Amino acid sequence: MSERTLIVGGRVIDPVSERDEVCDVALLDGEVAEIGSGLSRAGADSVLEAEGCIVCPGLIDPHVHLREPGGEHKETIRSGSLAAVEGGFTTVCCMPNTTPALDSPAVLALVRERGRSAACRVFAVAAATRGRLGESPCDIALLAQEGAVGFSDDGDVIASAGVMRQVLTMVAPTDRAFMQHCQEPTLTSGASMHAGAVSTRLGLGGWARVAEEVIIERDVRLNRDIGCRYHVQHVSSAGSVEIVRRARGEGLPVTCEASPHHLTLTDEACEGFDTNAKMNPPVREWADVEALRAGVADGTITVLATDHAPHAKHEKDTDFESAAFGIVGLETALGLYVEALVASGAVNWGRLIELMTVEPARLCNLEPLGSLRVGGPADVTVIDPEMTWTVGEDDLKGKSANSPFLGRSLTGRAVATIVGGQVRMRRKRVGMAGSTSA
Numbered sequence: 001m002s003e004r005t006l007i008v009g010g011r012v013i014d015p016v017s018e019r020d021e022v023c024d025v026a027l028l029d030g031e032v033a034e035i036g037s038g039l040s041r042a043g044a045d046s047v048l049e050a051e052g053c054i055v056c057p058g059l060i061d062p063h064v065h066l067r068e069p070g071g072e073h074k075e076t077i078r079s080g081s082l083a084a085v086e087g088g089f090t091t092v093c094c095m096p097n098t099t100p101a102l103d104s105p106a107v108l109a110l111v112r113e114r115g116r117s118a119a120c121r122v123f124a125v126a127a128a129t130r131g132r133l134g135e136s137p138c139d140i141a142l143l144a145q146e147g148a149v150g151f152s153d154d155g156d157v158i159a160s161a162g163v164m165r166q167v168l169t170m171v172a173p174t175d176r177a178f179m180q181h182c183q184e185p186t187l188t189s190g191a192s193m194h195a196g197a198v199s200t201r202l203g204l205g206g207w208a209r210v211a212e213e214v215i216i217e218r219d220v221r222l223n224r225d226i227g228c229r230y231h232v233q234h235v236s237s238a239g240s241v242e243i244v245r246r247a248r249g250e251g252l253p254v255t256c257e258a259s260p261h262h263l264t265l266t267d268e269a270c271e272g273f274d275t276n277a278k279m280n281p282p283v284r285e286w287a288d289v290e291a292l293r294a295g296v297a298d299g300t301i302t303v304l305a306t307d308h309a310p311h312a313k314h315e316k317d318t319d320f321e322s323a324a325f326g327i328v329g330l331e332t333a334l335g336l337y338v339e340a341l342v343a344s345g346a347v348n349w350g351r352l353i354e355l356m357t358v359e360p361a362r363l364c365n366l367e368p369l370g371s372l373r374v375g376g377p378a379d380v381t382v383i384d385p386e387m388t389w390t391v392g393e394d395d396l397k398g399k400s401a402n403s404p405f406l407g408r409s410l411t412g413r414a415v416a417t418i419v420g421g422q423v424r425m426r427r428k429r430v431g432m433a434g435s436t437s438a
């Protein structure tokens with residue numbers, strides 16, 4: 001049975017078609033049927049009143065850890081997808097550091113199969129080397145054919161320059177991006193946080209900026225004659241932003257992403273040995289936060305990605321050095337980006353949406369996802385830019401609650417998430433006539 005959904009009176013922003021106007025959007029049979037003013041309510045099966053809200057293409061997160069297979073006590077594809085729609089995301093791309101790794105057609109098929117019952121669209125980034133060991137490249141061409149939307153050994157860097165060159169050479173003809181977790185391992189052994197005054201005071205091993213920067217510098221040089229699409233994951237240091245800015249200035253096919261925590265936190269979050277502030281790469285200093293925000297503002301950083309990394313309580317409730325790296329991010333990302341980038345004046349709403357929709361869609365070859373056009377997929381996120389809320393454990397809909405943002409007040413929140421025309425999340429807006437919770 002065909003179902004018609006009408007979204008009424010919101011500010012519709014679609015960077016691809018350069019639309020930014022108050023109007024209505026009608027969805028039918030999984031597609032955008034009409035965009036315009038005063039669309040008829042007759043025949044609509046459901047109506048979402050969106051006055052005061054932003055209506056945009058469904059948000060896309062190109063970097064999440066769904067932990068399945070092998071880490072189902074932390075998250076599953078299904079539970080991670082619930083966290084995604086809670087945060088306004090209609091599409092996520094999961095990383096290959098599972099057990100076994102996403103390095104074969106069989107494991108990609110398993111993710112695709114489990115993804116069918118997910119609340120959002122799920123795509124897989126495949127491992128670049130067998131078992132993510134950094135030694136022998138996977139059958140890259142075959143994995144691309146089997147639906148891999150990118151390649152990465154995320155969680156680990158490809159340390160060997162020789163293997164890196166092979167991988168870049170093999171990924172280049174697939175037109176997928178290679179995504180690097182930039183961490184020179186011999187410079188970070190025993191490290192559990194940013195190397196600086198706080199790590200010295202706490203007596204913890206430090207992870208210096210240069211360990212990220214030398215990998216980016218090396219890869220940009222290696223790739224110069226190969227021309228693979230090269231993507232820096234979760235950039236954390238001011239120096240890294242500078243290297244990427246220079247490479248892009250030369251016209252090289254280099255992109256990079258920033259995560260909510262690197263745009264908002266410093267190493268002081270680790271004070272008191274708070275293991276929920278332990279992530280990899282680590283949060284650094286305010287000058288790095290400012291450089292990242294400036295990198296977003298000037299177009300050096302073109303993609304926002306949460307690096308949603310769930311861990312069970314017992315994996316964080318331990319001493320700082322033993323605790324797992326990573327934090328959940330899907331449910332809190334939007335409000336943190338608004339604080340770091342829109343409220344700070346780095347970018348406007350239109351650009352923020354671009355960074356969270358069509359830019360990640362381009363990175364992972366997902367278009368026409370990432371735009372809102374008649375005839376295109378009915379993936380829509382409705383955002384109340386004024387809604388203020390305080391993050392509580394109940395707001396985290398995935399299996400894990402390892403977040404340093406619990407108790408933090410955020411402004412700007414998704415109030416409806418629609419995937420392929422299906423309303424997968426709808427939140428009550430206080431004082432709004434016609435709004436219901438579902």
Ligand SMILES: [Zn+2]
Pocket residue numbers: 154155156181233234280281
């Ligand atoms: Zn990583």
